[in-house]
Amino acid sequence: MKLAVLGAGAWGTALAVSAAKGSHEVSLWARDSRQAAQMQAQQVNPRYLPGVAFPEGISLESGPLSPDHAALKGAELIVVATPMAGLREMLVQLAGTSVPVAWLCKGFEAPLTSAEASIGLLGHEVCRVSAPKVRAGILSGPSFAQEVANGQPTALVAASEHAEVREALVAAFHSPMLRVYGNDDIVGVEVGGAVKNVLAIATGLCDGLNLGLNARAALVTRGLAEMSRLGLALGAKAETFMGLSGLGDLVLTATGDLSRNRKVGQLLAQGLSLEQAVASLGHVAEGVYSARTVVQRARVSGVDMPISEAVVALLEGQTQPAQAVAALMGRDAKSESH
Numbered sequence: 001m002k003l004a005v006l007g008a009g010a011w012g013t014a015l016a017v018s019a020a021k022g023s024h025e026v027s028l029w030a031r032d033s034r035q036a037a038q039m040q041a042q043q044v045n046p047r048y049l050p051g052v053a054f055p056e057g058i059s060l061e062s063g064p065l066s067p068d069h070a071a072l073k074g075a076e077l078i079v080v081a082t083p084m085a086g087l088r089e090m091l092v093q094l095a096g097t098s099v100p101v102a103w104l105c106k107g108f109e110a111p112l113t114s115a116e117a118s119i120g121l122l123g124h125e126v127c128r129v130s131a132p133k134v135r136a137g138i139l140s141g142p143s144f145a146q147e148v149a150n151g152q153p154t155a156l157v158a159a160s161e162h163a164e165v166r167e168a169l170v171a172a173f174h175s176p177m178l179r180v181y182g183n184d185d186i187v188g189v190e191v192g193g194a195v196k197n198v199l200a201i202a203t204g205l206c207d208g209l210n211l212g213l214n215a216r217a218a219l220v221t222r223g224l225a226e227m228s229r230l231g232l233a234l235g236a237k238a239e240t241f242m243g244l245s246g247l248g249d250l251v252l253t254a255t256g257d258l259s260r261n262r263k264v265g266q267l268l269a270q271g272l273s274l275e276q277a278v279a280s281l282g283h284v285a286e287g288v289y290s291a292r293t294v295v296q297r298a299r300v301s302g303v304d305m306p307i308s309e310a311v312v313a314l315l316e317g318q319t320q321p322a323q324a325v326a327a328l329m330g331r332d333a334k335s336e337s338h
Protein backbone atom coordinates (compact mmCIF):
# COMPACT_ATOMS: atom_id res chain seq x y z
CA MET A 1 0.00 0.00 0.00
CA LYS A 2 1.20 3.56 -0.64
CA LEU A 3 0.76 6.10 2.18
CA ALA A 4 1.39 9.80 2.53
CA VAL A 5 2.24 10.96 6.07
CA LEU A 6 2.01 14.76 6.32
CA GLY A 7 4.06 15.95 9.28
CA ALA A 8 7.42 14.63 10.43
CA GLY A 9 7.23 15.14 14.18
CA ALA A 10 7.68 12.27 16.63
CA TRP A 11 4.37 10.56 15.94
CA GLY A 12 4.22 10.93 12.15
CA THR A 13 7.79 9.64 11.91
CA ALA A 14 7.14 6.69 14.26
CA LEU A 15 4.10 5.58 12.26
CA ALA A 16 5.94 6.07 8.97
CA VAL A 17 8.72 3.81 10.28
CA SER A 18 6.20 1.24 11.52
CA ALA A 19 4.31 1.16 8.19
CA ALA A 20 7.53 0.97 6.16
CA LYS A 21 8.67 -2.01 8.28
CA GLY A 22 5.38 -3.61 7.21
CA SER A 23 6.52 -3.27 3.58
CA HIS A 24 4.30 -0.29 2.78
CA GLU A 25 5.62 2.56 0.67
CA VAL A 26 5.59 5.82 2.67
CA SER A 27 6.03 9.44 1.59
CA LEU A 28 6.91 11.41 4.71
CA TRP A 29 6.33 15.15 4.25
CA ALA A 30 8.04 17.73 6.49
CA ARG A 31 7.04 21.38 6.26
CA ASP A 32 10.65 22.39 6.91
CA SER A 33 12.77 21.57 3.84
CA ARG A 34 16.01 21.67 5.85
CA GLN A 35 14.60 19.06 8.19
CA ALA A 36 13.60 16.90 5.21
CA ALA A 37 17.11 17.19 3.72
CA GLN A 38 18.68 16.30 7.07
CA MET A 39 16.43 13.22 7.41
CA GLN A 40 17.21 12.22 3.85
CA ALA A 41 20.95 12.45 4.48
CA GLN A 42 20.97 10.77 7.89
CA GLN A 43 18.04 8.32 7.41
CA VAL A 44 16.85 9.25 10.88
CA ASN A 45 14.76 12.11 12.32
CA PRO A 46 17.34 13.68 14.67
CA ARG A 47 15.12 16.53 15.86
CA TYR A 48 11.92 14.65 16.74
CA LEU A 49 12.73 10.90 16.94
CA PRO A 50 16.47 10.46 17.43
CA GLY A 51 17.94 6.98 17.46
CA VAL A 52 15.34 5.35 15.22
CA ALA A 53 16.88 4.38 11.86
CA PHE A 54 14.60 4.57 8.84
CA PRO A 55 13.88 1.23 7.18
CA GLU A 56 13.65 0.98 3.40
CA GLY A 57 10.45 2.33 1.91
CA ILE A 58 10.37 5.89 3.29
CA SER A 59 10.82 8.76 0.85
CA LEU A 60 11.21 12.29 2.19
CA GLU A 61 9.21 15.21 0.79
CA SER A 62 8.84 18.88 1.63
CA GLY A 63 7.77 22.19 0.12
CA PRO A 64 4.40 23.92 0.34
CA LEU A 65 1.63 21.34 0.34
CA SER A 66 -0.82 21.54 -2.56
CA PRO A 67 -3.33 19.02 -3.98
CA ASP A 68 -0.81 17.96 -6.66
CA HIS A 69 2.25 17.75 -4.38
CA ALA A 70 4.53 14.77 -5.10
CA ALA A 71 3.99 13.47 -1.54
CA LEU A 72 0.35 12.69 -2.41
CA LYS A 73 0.99 11.02 -5.77
CA GLY A 74 -0.52 7.53 -5.87
CA ALA A 75 -1.35 7.57 -2.13
CA GLU A 76 -4.09 5.16 -1.06
CA LEU A 77 -4.28 6.68 2.44
CA ILE A 78 -3.32 10.19 3.58
CA VAL A 79 -2.34 10.64 7.23
CA VAL A 80 -2.18 14.15 8.71
CA ALA A 81 0.43 14.03 11.48
CA THR A 82 0.66 17.71 12.44
CA PRO A 83 -0.51 19.13 15.76
CA MET A 84 -4.15 20.34 15.88
CA ALA A 85 -2.87 23.80 14.95
CA GLY A 86 -1.97 22.55 11.47
CA LEU A 87 -4.97 20.33 10.76
CA ARG A 88 -7.29 22.87 9.12
CA GLU A 89 -4.59 24.09 6.74
CA MET A 90 -3.88 20.50 5.67
CA LEU A 91 -7.55 19.60 5.23
CA VAL A 92 -8.15 22.66 3.06
CA GLN A 93 -5.45 21.37 0.68
CA LEU A 94 -6.97 17.87 0.77
CA ALA A 95 -10.60 18.97 0.30
CA GLY A 96 -10.82 17.59 -3.24
CA THR A 97 -9.24 14.18 -2.64
CA SER A 98 -11.11 10.92 -3.08
CA VAL A 99 -8.48 9.08 -1.00
CA PRO A 100 -9.31 8.25 2.67
CA VAL A 101 -7.77 10.78 5.08
CA ALA A 102 -6.97 10.28 8.77
CA TRP A 103 -5.37 12.62 11.30
CA LEU A 104 -3.39 11.75 14.41
CA CYS A 105 -3.91 14.99 16.35
CA LYS A 106 -5.45 14.84 19.80
CA GLY A 107 -7.09 18.03 20.91
CA PHE A 108 -9.48 20.83 20.15
CA GLU A 109 -8.48 23.42 17.56
CA ALA A 110 -7.97 26.79 19.24
CA PRO A 111 -10.92 29.16 18.65
CA LEU A 112 -10.36 31.02 15.37
CA THR A 113 -11.10 34.45 16.83
CA SER A 114 -10.94 35.93 20.30
CA ALA A 115 -14.69 36.70 20.19
CA GLU A 116 -16.61 35.19 23.12
CA ALA A 117 -18.81 33.14 20.78
CA SER A 118 -15.86 31.60 18.91
CA ILE A 119 -15.45 28.02 20.02
CA GLY A 120 -12.71 25.47 19.32
CA LEU A 121 -13.54 22.39 17.25
CA LEU A 122 -12.64 18.71 17.31
CA GLY A 123 -10.93 17.30 14.21
CA HIS A 124 -14.08 15.86 12.64
CA GLU A 125 -15.80 19.23 13.12
CA VAL A 126 -12.89 21.04 11.46
CA CYS A 127 -13.14 18.54 8.59
CA ARG A 128 -16.89 19.04 8.27
CA VAL A 129 -16.37 22.75 7.57
CA SER A 130 -13.05 22.72 5.69
CA ALA A 131 -13.22 19.49 3.64
CA PRO A 132 -16.85 18.29 3.86
CA LYS A 133 -16.62 15.77 1.01
CA VAL A 134 -13.55 13.97 2.30
CA ARG A 135 -14.02 10.53 3.87
CA ALA A 136 -12.05 10.99 7.04
CA GLY A 137 -11.24 9.62 10.47
CA ILE A 138 -8.70 9.56 13.26
CA LEU A 139 -6.07 7.09 14.43
CA SER A 140 -5.83 7.42 18.21
CA GLY A 141 -5.30 5.48 21.43
CA PRO A 142 -2.53 4.90 23.99
CA SER A 143 0.74 5.15 22.09
CA PHE A 144 3.99 6.86 22.89
CA ALA A 145 5.82 7.42 19.60
CA GLN A 146 9.11 6.11 20.94
CA GLU A 147 7.62 2.75 21.93
CA VAL A 148 5.86 2.27 18.59
CA ALA A 149 9.10 3.16 16.79
CA ASN A 150 10.92 0.58 18.95
CA GLY A 151 8.38 -2.06 17.86
CA GLN A 152 6.95 -2.49 21.39
CA PRO A 153 3.40 -3.93 21.64
CA THR A 154 0.72 -1.26 21.21
CA ALA A 155 -3.03 -1.09 20.50
CA LEU A 156 -4.64 1.78 18.59
CA VAL A 157 -8.15 2.71 17.55
CA ALA A 158 -9.16 3.74 14.03
CA ALA A 159 -12.32 5.82 14.32
CA SER A 160 -14.49 6.95 11.46
CA GLU A 161 -18.10 6.78 10.37
CA HIS A 162 -16.76 5.44 7.05
CA ALA A 163 -15.86 1.73 7.04
CA GLU A 164 -13.49 2.41 4.15
CA VAL A 165 -11.37 4.74 6.31
CA ARG A 166 -11.24 2.31 9.23
CA GLU A 167 -10.25 -0.49 6.84
CA ALA A 168 -7.52 1.62 5.19
CA LEU A 169 -6.02 2.42 8.61
CA VAL A 170 -6.05 -1.26 9.59
CA ALA A 171 -4.47 -2.23 6.25
CA ALA A 172 -1.74 0.39 6.67
CA PHE A 173 -0.83 0.02 10.34
CA HIS A 174 -2.05 -3.30 11.80
CA SER A 175 1.05 -5.46 12.23
CA PRO A 176 2.47 -8.11 14.59
CA MET A 177 3.30 -5.52 17.29
CA LEU A 178 0.60 -2.95 16.51
CA ARG A 179 -3.07 -3.86 16.82
CA VAL A 180 -5.57 -1.46 15.23
CA TYR A 181 -9.18 -1.74 16.36
CA GLY A 182 -12.05 -0.11 14.47
CA ASN A 183 -14.66 2.17 16.08
CA ASP A 184 -17.46 4.17 14.44
CA ASP A 185 -17.71 6.63 17.35
CA ILE A 186 -15.37 9.37 16.18
CA VAL A 187 -16.88 11.88 18.62
CA GLY A 188 -16.05 9.71 21.63
CA VAL A 189 -12.59 8.84 20.37
CA GLU A 190 -11.77 12.51 19.74
CA VAL A 191 -13.13 13.71 23.08
CA GLY A 192 -11.09 11.01 24.86
CA GLY A 193 -7.86 12.00 23.10
CA ALA A 194 -8.38 15.72 23.76
CA VAL A 195 -9.45 15.58 27.40
CA LYS A 196 -6.85 13.06 28.57
CA ASN A 197 -4.12 15.57 27.70
CA VAL A 198 -5.66 18.16 30.04
CA LEU A 199 -6.00 15.53 32.78
CA ALA A 200 -2.37 14.48 32.32
CA ILE A 201 -1.29 18.04 33.13
CA ALA A 202 -3.30 17.65 36.37
CA THR A 203 -1.68 14.33 37.33
CA GLY A 204 1.77 15.68 36.44
CA LEU A 205 1.17 18.53 38.87
CA CYS A 206 -0.20 16.14 41.46
CA ASP A 207 2.89 13.92 41.27
CA GLY A 208 5.25 16.89 41.07
CA LEU A 209 3.75 18.21 44.30
CA ASN A 210 4.03 14.74 45.93
CA LEU A 211 0.33 14.65 46.74
CA GLY A 212 0.44 10.85 46.71
CA LEU A 213 -0.79 7.87 44.75
CA ASN A 214 -4.31 8.07 46.21
CA ALA A 215 -4.63 11.58 44.83
CA ARG A 216 -3.45 10.48 41.38
CA ALA A 217 -5.94 7.59 41.28
CA ALA A 218 -8.70 10.00 42.31
CA LEU A 219 -7.75 12.41 39.49
CA VAL A 220 -7.67 9.64 36.89
CA THR A 221 -11.04 8.23 37.96
CA ARG A 222 -12.90 11.47 38.45
CA GLY A 223 -11.19 12.75 35.29
CA LEU A 224 -12.61 9.82 33.38
CA ALA A 225 -16.05 10.74 34.76
CA GLU A 226 -15.77 14.31 33.50
CA MET A 227 -14.38 13.22 30.14
CA SER A 228 -17.36 10.88 29.72
CA ARG A 229 -19.87 13.58 30.70
CA LEU A 230 -18.50 15.95 28.06
CA GLY A 231 -18.41 13.18 25.47
CA LEU A 232 -22.02 12.17 26.09
CA ALA A 233 -23.11 15.81 25.83
CA LEU A 234 -21.36 16.07 22.43
CA GLY A 235 -22.98 12.87 21.12
CA ALA A 236 -20.44 10.13 21.96
CA LYS A 237 -21.25 6.60 23.09
CA ALA A 238 -20.59 5.85 26.78
CA GLU A 239 -18.68 2.63 26.07
CA THR A 240 -16.05 4.47 24.04
CA PHE A 241 -14.68 5.95 27.29
CA MET A 242 -13.95 2.45 28.61
CA GLY A 243 -11.89 1.81 25.47
CA LEU A 244 -8.44 2.62 24.11
CA SER A 245 -8.96 6.34 23.55
CA GLY A 246 -10.74 6.81 26.90
CA LEU A 247 -9.48 4.85 29.88
CA GLY A 248 -6.54 3.46 27.88
CA ASP A 249 -5.02 6.74 26.77
CA LEU A 250 -5.88 8.45 30.05
CA VAL A 251 -3.98 5.85 32.08
CA LEU A 252 -1.00 5.98 29.71
CA THR A 253 -0.71 9.74 29.51
CA ALA A 254 -1.60 10.52 33.10
CA THR A 255 0.91 8.06 34.56
CA GLY A 256 3.58 7.53 31.86
CA ASP A 257 6.71 9.64 32.14
CA LEU A 258 7.11 9.77 28.35
CA SER A 259 4.07 12.08 28.22
CA ARG A 260 4.74 15.70 27.30
CA ASN A 261 1.46 16.85 28.88
CA ARG A 262 2.27 15.12 32.16
CA LYS A 263 5.73 16.72 31.96
CA VAL A 264 4.18 20.19 31.71
CA GLY A 265 2.37 19.55 35.00
CA GLN A 266 5.56 18.28 36.65
CA LEU A 267 7.52 21.34 35.48
CA LEU A 268 4.82 23.72 36.71
CA ALA A 269 5.02 21.97 40.09
CA GLN A 270 8.77 22.71 40.12
CA GLY A 271 7.96 26.40 39.79
CA LEU A 272 8.62 26.92 36.06
CA SER A 273 6.34 29.34 34.24
CA LEU A 274 4.06 27.88 31.55
CA GLU A 275 6.24 29.50 28.86
CA GLN A 276 9.39 27.92 30.33
CA ALA A 277 7.69 24.51 30.67
CA VAL A 278 6.43 24.53 27.06
CA ALA A 279 9.78 25.79 25.69
CA SER A 280 11.72 23.04 27.47
CA LEU A 281 9.70 20.25 25.83
CA GLY A 282 10.74 20.72 22.20
CA HIS A 283 7.47 18.98 21.22
CA VAL A 284 3.81 19.93 21.28
CA ALA A 285 1.73 19.42 24.47
CA GLU A 286 -1.82 19.68 23.13
CA GLY A 287 -3.44 19.88 26.58
CA VAL A 288 -2.02 23.38 27.05
CA TYR A 289 -3.88 24.60 23.93
CA SER A 290 -7.06 22.54 24.42
CA ALA A 291 -7.76 23.10 28.12
CA ARG A 292 -9.65 26.38 27.74
CA THR A 293 -11.81 24.97 24.93
CA VAL A 294 -12.59 21.80 26.92
CA VAL A 295 -13.95 23.98 29.70
CA GLN A 296 -15.70 26.35 27.30
CA ARG A 297 -17.49 23.50 25.51
CA ALA A 298 -18.41 21.91 28.84
CA ARG A 299 -19.96 25.17 30.05
CA VAL A 300 -21.94 25.57 26.83
CA SER A 301 -23.23 21.99 27.26
CA GLY A 302 -24.02 22.44 30.97
CA VAL A 303 -21.39 19.86 31.96
CA ASP A 304 -19.41 20.08 35.21
CA MET A 305 -15.63 19.56 34.71
CA PRO A 306 -13.97 20.70 37.95
CA ILE A 307 -10.54 19.13 37.29
CA SER A 308 -10.29 20.68 33.82
CA GLU A 309 -11.49 24.01 35.29
CA ALA A 310 -8.67 23.81 37.85
CA VAL A 311 -6.11 23.10 35.11
CA VAL A 312 -7.26 26.16 33.13
CA ALA A 313 -7.09 28.36 36.23
CA LEU A 314 -3.53 27.12 36.87
CA LEU A 315 -2.38 27.52 33.26
CA GLU A 316 -3.81 31.03 33.13
CA GLY A 317 -2.17 31.99 36.42
CA GLN A 318 -5.50 32.62 38.17
CA THR A 319 -4.74 30.21 40.99
CA GLN A 320 -1.83 28.45 42.67
CA PRO A 321 -1.52 24.64 43.02
CA ALA A 322 -2.33 24.60 46.76
CA GLN A 323 -5.48 26.68 46.20
CA ALA A 324 -6.55 24.42 43.30
CA VAL A 325 -6.17 21.31 45.46
CA ALA A 326 -8.12 22.95 48.30
CA ALA A 327 -10.89 23.95 45.89
CA LEU A 328 -11.20 20.42 44.45
CA MET A 329 -11.13 18.76 47.87
CA GLY A 330 -13.55 21.31 49.33
CA ARG A 331 -16.36 20.62 46.87
CA ASP A 332 -19.66 19.42 48.35
CA ALA A 333 -20.03 15.69 48.97
CA LYS A 334 -21.96 14.02 46.14
CA SER A 335 -22.92 10.71 44.59
CA GLU A 336 -20.17 8.98 42.62
CA SER A 337 -22.46 8.62 39.61
CA HIS A 338 -22.70 12.41 39.11
Ligand SMILES: NC(=O)C1=CN([C@@H]2O[C@H](COP(=O)(O)OP(=O)(O)OC[C@H]3O[C@@H](n4cnc5c(N)ncnc54)[C@H](O)[C@@H]3O)[C@@H](O)[C@H]2O)C=CC1
Nearest residue numbers: 008009010011012082083085086104105106144145283284
Ligand atom coordinates in the same frame (compact mmCIF):
# COMPACT_ATOMS: atom_id res chain seq x y z
N1 LIG B 1 4.20 11.82 20.16
C1 LIG B 1 3.30 10.91 20.51
O1 LIG B 1 3.66 9.95 21.23
C2 LIG B 1 1.89 11.03 20.06
C3 LIG B 1 1.38 12.21 19.53
N2 LIG B 1 0.06 12.28 19.15
C4 LIG B 1 -0.51 13.49 18.59
O2 LIG B 1 0.03 13.69 17.30
C5 LIG B 1 0.11 15.10 16.99
C6 LIG B 1 1.54 15.40 16.55
O3 LIG B 1 2.37 15.11 17.67
P1 LIG B 1 3.93 14.87 17.57
O4 LIG B 1 4.31 14.28 16.28
O5 LIG B 1 4.32 14.15 18.78
O6 LIG B 1 4.45 16.38 17.67
P2 LIG B 1 5.95 16.91 17.61
O7 LIG B 1 5.98 18.11 18.49
O8 LIG B 1 6.92 15.84 17.82
O9 LIG B 1 6.09 17.38 16.07
C7 LIG B 1 5.18 18.28 15.50
C8 LIG B 1 5.46 18.34 14.00
O10 LIG B 1 4.45 19.13 13.37
C9 LIG B 1 5.05 20.23 12.69
N3 LIG B 1 4.12 21.33 12.86
C10 LIG B 1 3.93 22.09 13.94
N4 LIG B 1 2.98 23.00 13.71
C11 LIG B 1 2.56 22.80 12.43
C12 LIG B 1 1.61 23.42 11.59
N5 LIG B 1 0.89 24.45 12.04
N6 LIG B 1 1.46 22.96 10.34
C13 LIG B 1 2.21 21.93 9.89
N7 LIG B 1 3.13 21.30 10.64
C14 LIG B 1 3.29 21.73 11.88
C15 LIG B 1 6.39 20.43 13.35
O11 LIG B 1 7.28 21.04 12.44
C16 LIG B 1 6.78 18.99 13.65
O12 LIG B 1 7.31 18.37 12.52
C17 LIG B 1 -0.30 15.82 18.28
O13 LIG B 1 -1.64 16.23 18.15
C18 LIG B 1 -0.17 14.77 19.36
O14 LIG B 1 -1.09 14.97 20.43
C19 LIG B 1 -0.74 11.20 19.25
C20 LIG B 1 -0.27 10.00 19.74
C21 LIG B 1 1.08 9.84 20.18
Ligand SMILES: O=C(CO)COP(=O)(O)O
Nearest residue numbers: 141142143144259260261
Ligand atom coordinates in the same frame (compact mmCIF):
# COMPACT_ATOMS: atom_id res chain seq x y z
O1 LIG C 1 -0.98 10.86 23.03
C1 LIG C 1 -0.02 10.38 23.56
C2 LIG C 1 0.01 9.01 24.07
O2 LIG C 1 -1.10 8.28 23.61
C3 LIG C 1 1.19 11.21 23.78
O3 LIG C 1 0.96 11.98 24.91
P1 LIG C 1 1.77 13.33 25.13
O4 LIG C 1 1.39 14.24 23.99
O5 LIG C 1 1.35 13.84 26.47
O6 LIG C 1 3.23 12.95 25.09
